[in-house]
Amino acid sequence: MKLVNIINGATALAMLILVADNINPAMAQAPIRDPHTPGYVTAKELPDGTIPTAGDYGNFIIGATHTPAPESVVQDNVPHGTVNRFTIESKDSKIYPGIARDKGPLGTPDPANPASLIVTTSHPAPYTRQVAVYVPKQYVPGTAAPFIIGADGPDNLLFTVLDNLIAEGKVPPMIAISLGNGSGDAQGSERGLEYDTMNGTYAEFVETEILPLVESQYNVKLTKDPNGRATMGGSSGGSCALIMAWYHPEWYHRVLTYSGTYVNQQWPYNPAIPGGAWEFHKSIIPNSKAKPLRIWMEIADQDNYNPNVMRDDMHDWVVANENMAKVLADKKYKYQFVFARNAKHVDGGVKRQTLPEALEWLWKDYKPAK
16 A cells, blocks of 8 residues: 546437447447436426435436536635545455456357356456545544545545535535546456446445555544445446445445446346346346435436447446436435436536535435434
């Protein structure tokens, strides 16, 4: 470890055909999805430039203009927290010693099972993980603090927003741990192994290897109360955020996701969960007793559509998130779902516009444990 301080109509159809013809989707523009498409959730369309409030629940459509919220900009007149940065080497982890996938094709669909991707180029490999820990100016040493842990860090926007929201009294003073991934993406990579695997391993890695390190290095105490613990992330980091809380609700009750990868991206293939995170909305949540989770989600009208070689009908990010909103409503979860027009996958403009409200919503009912 090293410490460092511091298209509607014809256009949409055309795009779908391009993708279906196996042109690399990463090089093609995603089709523009209409939030009023039959089968999508019924949602309230808000005036352009406005977003739902921290007291709203359910489904919302926001317009094409994405102006940064005032709290997303550094303010000189508020107390600024301290951000400490360090790195973790793969050799220091007992849970994730490291893998990587060679450059080139992602893999080959299993001819006997289109939901399974055969990857032969993944192998052990070292990584260096980036970590940033935000401690608000208002933190009282020795007290148990609520915290939020985010994927794909460091996330400087998160730290700025927390400075401003804490100063305004809209969220409690909290620690933020912005944890980088172990490199790569999707099947066969370390990031994919960590974020897309449908089990509790990543949450256990955080609990046993990351949180104690943060506490010892920065003289902070992190609450054990699951109501005072939140997860967040975008894309696979978003599905990871829900996976952490779903498999360990005794640790986390609050989840915030942008463009969550609730699709079939788990690897290696697991026949018990054949659709990977797609199973969240297909079978897992519908067939499970509701858990004590509070969930904020966003998806974009130009979000990912089948960006790999698989043709399993489980790789439309918009449909996946729309389905998530349906099942959360059916199971009476406390949730807010935002469909953003004129936006792409984990859109930075949308995040700067909505993150302050999302965090305020996420922590709206928080009361410290006695």
